[in-house]
Amino acid sequence: MPAFSQCFTGFLLSGAVLLLAACGRQERVEVLQTRAPFKNEPVPKPGLSTAQRYAANDAQAMLRWNTPTGWFFLPATEFRHLNFSFGPNREGEAYLTLLPVAGGGGMLENMNRWRKQMAQPPLAEADLASLPEKSIFGRKVPFLDLTGTFTGGSGPMMAASEPKPDYRMLGAIFEAPGFLFTIKMTGPTALVTKEAANFDAFCQSLGVGGTPGGGI
Amino acid sequence: MSAETPTLSPPETPRRRAGITDRILSIVGSYHIAVVVFLLMILLTLVGTFSQKTIGLYESLRIYFVSWIVPREGWLLGFIPLPGMALVLAVMFVNLLAGGVLRIKKNWRTIGNVIAHLSMLGLIAAGAASLWYKQEGHMRIFEGESSNRVQAFQDWVLEVQEPAGADKTVAVIREAAFRTDSPAETTTFHRKEWPFELRVSGYQRNATITTTGDPAVLTGSDQVDGYTLRPLEPNAQHEANMAGLFLDVLDSTGKSIARTVLAQVIRQGEIVTRSDAPFSFKAGDRTFTVALTRESWEVPFSIHLDDFIATYYPGTRKAKEYESNVTMTNAAGKDTKFRIWMNNPLRDSGYVAYQTSYDDQSPPGQEKYSVLTVVKNPSDQWPFYSLIMATIGLCITFLTKLSRFIRRTVATPAPTSA
Numbered sequence: 001m002p003a004f005s006q007c008f009t010g011f012l013l014s015g016a017v018l019l020l021a022a023c024g025r026q027e028r029v030e031v032l033q034t035r036a037p038f039k040n041e042p043v044p045k046p047g048l049s050t051a052q053r054y055a056a057n058d059a060q061a062m063l064r065w066n067t068p069t070g071w072f073f074l075p076a077t078e079f080r081h082l083n084f085s086f087g088p089n090r091e092g093e094a095y096l097t098l099l100p101v102a103g104g105g106g107m108l109e110n111m112n113r114w115r116k117q118m119a120q121p122p123l124a125e126a127d128l129a130s131l132p133e134k135s136i137f138g139r140k141v142p143f144l145d146l147t148g149t150f151t152g153g154s155g156p157m158m159a160a161s162e163p164k165p166d167y168r169m170l171g172a173i174f175e176a177p178g179f180l181f182t183i184k185m186t187g188p189t190a191l192v193t194k195e196a197a198n199f200d201a202f203c204q205s206l207g208v209g210g211t212p213g214g215g216i
Numbered sequence: 217m218s219a220e221t222p223t224l225s226p227p228e229t230p231r232r233r234a235g236i237t238d239r240i241l242s243i244v245g246s247y248h249i250a251v252v253v254f255l256l257m258i259l260l261t262l263v264g265t266f267s268q269k270t271i272g273l274y275e276s277l278r279i280y281f282v283s284w285i286v287p288r289e290g291w292l293l294g295f296i297p298l299p300g301m302a303l304v305l306a307v308m309f310v311n312l313l314a315g316g317v318l319r320i321k322k323n324w325r326t327i328g329n330v331i332a333h334l335s336m337l338g339l340i341a342a343g344a345a346s347l348w349y350k351q352e353g354h355m356r357i358f359e360g361e362s363s364n365r366v367q368a369f370q371d372w373v374l375e376v377q378e379p380a381g382a383d384k385t386v387a388v389i390r391e392a393a394f395r396t397d398s399p400a401e402t403t404t405f406h407r408k409e410w411p412f413e414l415r416v417s418g419y420q421r422n423a424t425i426t427t428t429g430d431p432a433v434l435t436g437s438d439q440v441d442g443y444t445l446r447p448l449e450p451n452a453q454h455e456a457n458m459a460g461l462f463l464d465v466l467d468s469t470g471k472s473i474a475r476t477v478l479a480q481v482i483r484q485g486e487i488v489t490r491s492d493a494p495f496s497f498k499a500g501d502r503t504f505t506v507a508l509t510r511e512s513w514e515v516p517f518s519i520h521l522d523d524f525i526a527t528y529y530p531g532t533r534k535a536k537e538y539e540s541n542v543t544m545t546n547a548a549g550k551d552t553k554f555r556i557w558m559n560n561p562l563r564d565s566g567y568v569a570y571q572t573s574y575d576d577q578s579p580p581g582q583e584k585y586s587v588l589t590v591v592k593n594p595s596d597q598w599p600f601y602s603l604i605m606a607t608i609g610l611c612i613t614f615l616t617k618l619s620r621f622i623r624r625t626v627a628t629p630a631p632t633s634a
Binding site: 026027030032034035036037039042043044045046048049051052056071073075083084 | 407
């Protein structure tokens with residue numbers, strides 16, 4: 001085979017390789033592939049929000065809310081169904097828990113558990129009526145605002161922690177049909193005071209389905 | 217002294233001038249190209265095999281063995297481009313056809329070689345048919361239930377449909393079309409039936425959905441409604457990877473009218489993404505949905521799992537053997553009983569169903585489901601036929617040479633002593 005043909009062939013092949021290598025992937029593509037619907041394939045349900053599609057629990061699937069600016073929306077845990085942290089070192093915590101009425105304990109029992117975490121004496125049933133109230137889900141609910149040394153469980157696993165002096169707790173507990181809602185915020189007093197307005201805004205934004213702040 | 221009579225030699229037969237076809241065939245079918253092709257095959261096999269240890273079988277196949285040109289990530293020493301095995305085999309096919317079949321002198325001495333060369337062409341053609349037409353996936357069937365749906369092992373697809381539209385066709389976008397090397401790259405998809413375009417960005421080969429506050433996610437990461445992608449370490453076993461991406465719906469001006477993040481939700485090691493609730497958006501007065509899911513297809517028969525039987529090694533949960541007793545209903549409605557077990561697959565309508573796995577989480581004797589691998593490959597038996605042909609060709613070549621040797625040996629007189 002003449003040397004010229006060998007060189008020419010080699011040149012053509014090398015050039016083809018380099019040319020094809022220089023071709024990048026397509027950035028704009030026409031979609032041509034299709035398939036027919038399968039037999040008994042369920043029809044997709046449109047209209048669900050991102051939270052409803054990726055809900056980690058019933059609370060996320062059922063509720064609407066606005067995450068305040070500067071708060072971190074954390075993955076849910078077993079007892080923190082909407083879970084947030086805030087502060088320069090993420091030392092502040094805020095979370096909503098949805099408990100079934102049967103196993104969740106009553107409103108008074110949970111309030112006194114929170115008071116114990118803040119080294120406060122327990123309340124009697126009659127004391128509930130004199131607690132301040134906030135409007136959440138379109139209803140007036142009793143509200144706690146406590147300062148002191150916090151000895152409650154913290155972190156995602158609710159591990160018992162070292163006592164934390166100069167802490168503040170804001171919280172609301174109320175019953176809805178079949179559920180007990182608890183909304184709680186804890187952190188250093190100065191930080192919680194700074195974020196108290198955000199906590200109110202978060203509570204006001206809570207709603208069910210497509211109605212932010214709507215009643216249930 | 218008489219003049220010597222000049223010796224006349226027969227006139228030379230004028231050499232036929234080679235036509236253009238002969239010249240092309242001589243170049244294309246040359247030994248030089250064959251040598252280069254074989255060297256490239258050795259190089260690609262070495263590099264691809266060594267790479268498999270780090271990147272896994274699927275990626276090694278994708279980069280070196282099924283590509284026409286090796287992508288940049290697989291270039292030799294990082295900067296030398298390489299042809300992919302598909303291109304090398306295509307050149308080998310043409311070279312072998314030209315040099316080993318068309319140009320070779322065809323007579324009883326070379327017929328064995330021609331047959332052997334044809335068998336090699338058959339092997340290469342089998343590979344090409346498998347590359348273009350093979351479908352493979354798994355079918356999970358619970359005891360007492362039937363299935364006719366196969367789900368792909370490897371890649372993810374975006375499926376776009378209009379649930380309330382007159383046309384129920386589902387548009388499918390394969391992962392190969394939206395896969396990128398960097399999350400910063402984007403790909404835009406369009407279709408003449410759509411009043412919008414879809415732009416994919418932030419592609420991750422393996423990721424899951426998480427919230428923006430997840431400590432595993434960088435602050436300021438792209439997010440939608442408080443949800444974002446958490447990249448996971450790519451798995452060498454590609455079927456364990458779960459694609460994740462951001463999707464924008466663009467109007468005719470290129471403006472984003474809807475946005476979402478798509479990935480799988482994992483809880484306690486299980487994928488729990490809702491399959492009935494895809495992303496939805498409105499384009500004008502029409503509603504569309506987009507789902508990120510494994511590619512699925514239906515086969516022209518259904519399989520009912522009558523009984524699943526597993527035998528375990530004593531005192532262990534390691535299965536010694538397992539089998540599925542099934543009833544297959546074909547397209548005509550005829551039922552046939554089959555026993556599918558290791559190396560004993562079910563074959564029907566061009567499909568082959570192998571027993572490959574089962575529910576190994578349930579207690580022995582209470583296994584709930586069986587997993588069959590279903591393959592459709594039109595060239596499934598071609599390698600077998602090609603090897604038979606190669607055997608015949610090589611036997612003919614051997615016997616031809618042997619007979620010539622024997623005849624030459626017999627014809628040559630034994631030397632006698634002086």
